[in-house]
Amino acid sequence: MDRKHKIAFIFLDEIHHIYHFVSIAVELSKQNEVQILTYPGKHDLLHKALEKLNGTNVIVEKLQTSLFRAFTDKLKNRKLPRKGFWIKKHQNYILTNFDAVVFSDYYHHYLLRARGENSRPKFIKLFHGPPGRGYSYNKELLDFDFQILYSQFHSEQLKEKKVLVKNWTISGYPKLDVIKFKDVKPLFSNERTTVLYNPHFEPALSSWHSMGLEILEFFFNSKKYNLIFAPHINLFNKLGGDDASRIPEKFFNAENIHIDLGSEKSVDMTYVNEADMYLGDVSSQVFEFIINPRPCVFLNSHKIKFKKDINYRFWHCGKVVNNAEKLPKALKKAPKRFDKKHRKIQEIMNLENFYFEKGSTASQRAAVAITEYLDKNL
Template identity: 60%
Template sequence: METDNPSRKRIAFIFLDELHHIYHFISVAVELSRNHEVSILTHPAKHELLRNSIAELGGENLKIEELSTYAFRALTDKIKGRDLPRKGFWLKKNKNYIIKNFDAVVFTDYFHKYLLKAKKEGKPKLIKFQHGTPGRAYAFNKSQLDFDFQLLSGSFLYEQYKNMGLLGPHPVIVGYPKIDAVKNKKKKSFFKNKKPTILYNPHFDPEFSSWKQEGIQVLDFFYNHQDYNLIFAPHIHLFQRNKGGYSVSEIPEKYQNSENIRIDLGSIKSVDMSYLCAADIYLGDVSSQIYEFIISPRPCIFLNPKNINFSGDVFYRFWKCGEVIPSAKKLGEALAKSIADFGKYRTIQEQITAENYYTEEGSTASERAAKAIDEYLSANT
């Protein structure tokens, strides 16, 4: 892969993850492809959402390169029922190709170590994107310091990284590109009535998730209270064997057949903000999707079945956005007063959104991110 124009850089976006990562980088990749040679390096698959997103955003110059992992690893992945290749082996297999052909490589997660060790003379530059809004401690990872360039969504993340010593040599606040990637999605209702719709979005990590202790009780509450609609759309890892580890068989069939309950365990709608836009009230625990929900301020309720002492803990900042209850037994009462009490949470939600997502008149987050990468590579490659 050669280019005769030194101002045109060769940039790779690594995509070896589930659907929810796509919207965090795709609009920036499209913007960069207007002036640079940009490829999405991924594994062999249909990649329908990836291809459709590129087409919707006008990314005809954006390339998709499907690179395989080691043949033996591909075989064992198939035997073990893995839909995705193991990232370390894939990167080890393809690192020489990547180093030889690209000026910069963009990651949305932390699987860059093989490439970090194999870099030659500072190339390629490693660029870090978020794959969501910072919530739990996972976002504050010391591996941030491995990257040459960090793209941050807002002032809150910048200040936290600064306080924790996680700012690399070139951090830039650009905003939240996912908003641009899904802006053309039309709001729709998923029920044939105008009853209040609640989105239940438990996290997948058993250490933090409300699902094991309260999930069935939540479904049962709405099954028995037909004056509400429920969208049950958990983190897509919750029912994956190698992640959350829970089984779909745990969900009784009666809930799946209830007219006022919609269950979606991992479709495109569960990651493109469709359900966030459709819901009137958010019910969750520690998923950072809450930050996307409150872009348009609305009532929130949080489940804390483990009785976590969260007061003053920055990693539970999202629980400032609504009432925190210990169990589904308190759900009826919390729902009844959630709208009436919302006034005291609106200002908090608006402040948190302003801290989370930088905005600027006249440009989008994706445009600012592409410009920042362009300027950095022009000066450093």
């Protein structure tokens, strides 16, 4: 290493992004100057994660959006600042004070335009979830100078889709460096099978908008299943556009249903670890679920022709049904189908999704690769 690099992580997202970057930030801070640039707020989970990882070297810098934008955000009850306005206010500070800027989402283009032809700072891309649908192969990936990938399969897919940049590395899945499974009190004090229902937030992809309440009703009346309803954290905010008040109170009060619309447990794999079976549509969370292979059922509410579509790769991990009427039969047969067919498929996908290496963690490997890249290219 030639010198300490100044590296900024931009965090303007919901909490589900934190575990995808925080451990890399901590590892980088052992040899570099690392700041997480974010908006004002408590950021309880972020600070908790840094404390857990002994990330005392990482500086969390809270930057306010303009007073006018902050006022209008408050009027509109926005929890997060509008990214474009926040970045525009702070772009000169970011572009002149850091050697590299790390993103886990796609709001980099505001800074990309401002950087122009300059080669500094370098833009580094982290992914928030294994590749599993079109979002994973966004053409904007080509805007980045360096990409941190999860596996050889990941790199092959990006190359095939022509979105792999010249400089990249395979590190593994850093979220697994933060999440340490521990014994927790079970949600349900019965012997029923526990199903995790995790619908996406976008209406064009989600099963929730067309059959969600019907699914909750099925589990409400079931004597065989418990249900953890933990949808994508954006389903009931401005991105998802749905209103949680549409969910009847009886579902919140049911003894065999647990509803979590966005707590820390909905993003830290607590429910993934507890459930016996997975029920969902297009979330890459299923790849976290099958790290410990178990039965899955998928809801194809939009009747997608998916069998040869890489964007629906995860649907090969279980039975796919087109409507809620077929759900009871699919759930009943899922364990037998799993033993006969889907366990092997899930095991293969695990090997494809996540690179492991003895003697180091994914976060350590990513930090070393970033540092070496900056040493060479700055």
